[in-house]
Amino acid sequence: MAMVERELLDALSSARILTSMITPAVLISACGTLIFSTSARLGRIFDRVNAxxxxxxxxxxxxxxxxxxxxxFLRDQFQLQRIRAGLIQKAMAALYTATALFVAASLAIAFNVAYGTADTAWIPTAIALLGGVFLFVASAILLYESRFNLRFVSRHLDFIQFLQDQHEQKGDGH
Structure with missing residues (x-):
């Protein structure tokens, strides 16, 4: 067997490939968890809009x-839900992009170990870092979206207080 073929076989059978791919796999799992919970948030928005x-x-x-x-009150609430749904969609797009980039980084690590050189070693890292940027952006969008959810709840509570006050005023007048 030629020396190059042996080195390639050693590289492909090495645990180094799998251990290098663990970090992107953990980040892929994190993205999956966020995608799942963000999808649930979108579902709750749909339920609220229906109500x-x-x-x-x-x-x-x-x-x-x-x-x-x-x-x-309802006009205001519909507008808040419209904004929230748009933010959730943007967060989902960023999460799916981050997931794709982490998968690409994982594959790039494997290809770099098998076929790459020291000159190409930066490519998987750059792809993973870009995935991290998208994960950060998605998290920031979700944080911002949570402010709209708080506004929705606060305004709902304010309207309930208004109805209670109106009911008490009617009770005092009779």
């Missing part, structure tokens, strides 16, 4: 009190 739509339909058919206040 708000049902409330709007009740207001429009005069089944609920304070229709003007409710319509203004």
């Amino acid at each position: 708000l739509k049902g409330e709007l339909e009740e207001v429009l058919t005069d089944r609920l009190s304070y229709p003007g206040e409710r319509i203004a």
Whole structure:
């Protein structure tokens, strides 16, 4: 067997390939977990929009009190959910991009160990770092999106307080 073939066989059978690929695999797993939880957040947004739509339909058919206040409240809530859904979509795109880059980094590590030289050793690292940037961006977007969720909850609580106050005022007048 020629020397080059032996070196290639040693490189391919080496545990070095697998150990080098562990870090991207852990990051791929982290991205998968974030994708799963972000998808659940998107599902909750859909459920909330459906509930708000049902409330709007009740207001429009005069089944609920304070229709003007409710319509203004619902308009605000729909806008918050629209923003949240857009942010979630951007985060998902960044997470899928990060996952693809971590998979590419893992493959680049294997190819570099098998066929690369010292001159190409930086390529897998650069790909993994780019994946890290996308993971960071996705995390930042999700953090920003959580502010909109807090606004949604706070405004909901404010409206509930308004309804309670209106009910108490009616009770005092009778």
